[in-house]
Amino acid sequence: MSDSKTTALVQAANHGVAWEKAFGYAQAIKVKDTIYVSGQLSHDSAGNLVAPADLDEAGKPQSFDNMEAQIRQTYENARILLAQFGASFDDVVEETLYVLDVDAAFSAASKVRKQVYGAEIPQLASNLIGVSRLAFPQQLVEITFRAVVDR
Amino acid sequence: MSDSKTTALVQAANHGVAWEKAFGYAQAIKVKDTIYVSGQLSHDSAGNLVAPADLDEAGKPQSFDNMEAQIRQTYENARILLAQFGASFDDVVEETLYVLDVDAAFSAASKVRKQVYGAEIPQLASNLIGVSRLAFPQQLVEITFRAVVDR
Amino acid sequence: MSDSKTTALVQAANHGVAWEKAFGYAQAIKVKDTIYVSGQLSHDSAGNLVAPADLDEAGKPQSFDNMEAQIRQTYENARILLAQFGASFDDVVEETLYVLDVDAAFSAASKVRKQVYGAEIPQLASNLIGVSRLAFPQQLVEITFRAVVDR
Numbered sequence: 001m002s003d004s005k006t007t008a009l010v011q012a013a014n015h016g017v018a019w020e021k022a023f024g025y026a027q028a029i030k031v032k033d034t035i036y037v038s039g040q041l042s043h044d045s046a047g048n049l050v051a052p053a054d055l056d057e058a059g060k061p062q063s064f065d066n067m068e069a070q071i072r073q074t075y076e077n078a079r080i081l082l083a084q085f086g087a088s089f090d091d092v093v094e095e096t097l098y099v100l101d102v103d104a105a106f107s108a109a110s111k112v113r114k115q116v117y118g119a120e121i122p123q124l125a126s127n128l129i130g131v132s133r134l135a136f137p138q139q140l141v142e143i144t145f146r147a148v149v150d151r
Numbered sequence: 152m153s154d155s156k157t158t159a160l161v162q163a164a165n166h167g168v169a170w171e172k173a174f175g176y177a178q179a180i181k182v183k184d185t186i187y188v189s190g191q192l193s194h195d196s197a198g199n200l201v202a203p204a205d206l207d208e209a210g211k212p213q214s215f216d217n218m219e220a221q222i223r224q225t226y227e228n229a230r231i232l233l234a235q236f237g238a239s240f241d242d243v244v245e246e247t248l249y250v251l252d253v254d255a256a257f258s259a260a261s262k263v264r265k266q267v268y269g270a271e272i273p274q275l276a277s278n279l280i281g282v283s284r285l286a287f288p289q290q291l292v293e294i295t296f297r298a299v300v301d302r
Numbered sequence: 303m304s305d306s307k308t309t310a311l312v313q314a315a316n317h318g319v320a321w322e323k324a325f326g327y328a329q330a331i332k333v334k335d336t337i338y339v340s341g342q343l344s345h346d347s348a349g350n351l352v353a354p355a356d357l358d359e360a361g362k363p364q365s366f367d368n369m370e371a372q373i374r375q376t377y378e379n380a381r382i383l384l385a386q387f388g389a390s391f392d393d394v395v396e397e398t399l400y401v402l403d404v405d406a407a408f409s410a411a412s413k414v415r416k417q418v419y420g421a422e423i424p425q426l427a428s429n430l431i432g433v434s435r436l437a438f439p440q441q442l443v444e445i446t447f448r449a450v451v452d453r
Binding site: 123131 | 187
């Protein structure tokens with residue numbers, strides 16, 4: 001790790017949850033004018049999953065009923081990180097939603113996103129991708145963000 | 152949404168299709184020197200899917216025969232967006248292809264990409280990722296782009 | 303391809319493997335202060351897969367036992383590319399690990415990443431996404447990187 005990583009040009013934001021240390025990464029870093037937010041998920045400040053999906057015998061989610069609740073908490077966690085840099089959802093330029101069920105996510109995310117971005121048509125790039133597994137088996141959604149400040 | 156989103160530093164490009172308003176996002180935005188293009192897919196200007204896959208009883212594509220046609224239309228839609236910023240494929244620095252079948256996509260995309268980028272070996276970063284579902288069940292491919300202008 | 307692609311502002315790095323020419327892309331490009339590294343995978347300098355997974359009759363990996371070995375070689379290949387720009391893992395701001403098995407990848411990547419980034423908690427954004435297929439059937443992991451230099 002070079003000294004440049006510890007200058008004021010780089011700042012890191014974290015939740016203080018166990019997997020930050022276990023995997024070894026920052027929840028978000030700011031380099032120059034850009035904030036890179038790692039994939040956020042639905043957990044509280046103690047690191048407990050919020051609205052985890054019930055799993056079937058194969059360890060797969062039994063339903064996607066908790067999609068909206070997970071999406072809502074996921075954006076809340078992103079908001080907390082952005083605020084640590086003095087930034088907000090107004091600064092987000094791109095997000096990618098990785099989800100276990102695209103149909104459930106489309107309707108839930110449409111609703112939640114218009115609220116958190118505060119606009120009927122939020123002006124950012126957005127991607128919605130159906131994937132097979134996320135970090136936790138009970139996790140239905142993970143969202144990455146890119147924000148640009150000083151503009 | 153802060154006022155900064157409406158200054159000349161941010162511009163948005165859209166196709167005018169229904170899901171832009173439904174989900175609430177911009178097909179592409181330009182912030183400073185960078186254009187963020189949301190995941191593009193194979194549709195015409197009226198929002199009808201072009202070369203949609205036939206689905207089986209489970210709602211999954213029966214074949215990947217339409218992969219090349221979908222990829223071609225997807226790049227055409229990206230071209231249309233880039234042009235709204237006065238940009239072109241020459242300005243693209245990175246693309247990510249999310250596909251339902253990697254083998255079908257590799258051969259089809261190799262062919263189409265060399266044509267649209269106008270080079271035997273296009274000089275951009277490229278990722279090819281096999282995923283389980285995209286926005287529409289009949290959709291075989293979605294491609295995101297990052298372009299940098301003023302260089 | 304415009305002339306601007308061949309100025310000193312853009313540089314490309316490659317491994318010289320067959321699929322660079324077949325698909326048509328650069329393993330990494332540098333534009334202004336940013337290096338975009340295409341999805342790296344576990345291969346040697348001759349283009350042979352390192353620690354490929356054994357496949358079952360359906361062409362799927364029989365196990366994820368080779369995850370750590372593949373992750374290690376994948377980071378080594380990224381290191382080689384970054385070095386071509388005079389850059390290193392110290393310059394990486396974001397990585398995304400696309401993996402066929404999240405649980406196997408979490409433990410293996412935690413170990414390897416702390417070694418290659420040279421820190422107990424590497425200060426970069428990181429994403430871990432479970433996907434259904436990567437470029438080669440025997441491939442268990444692919445990792446993209448974004449690095450920012452001159453800071």
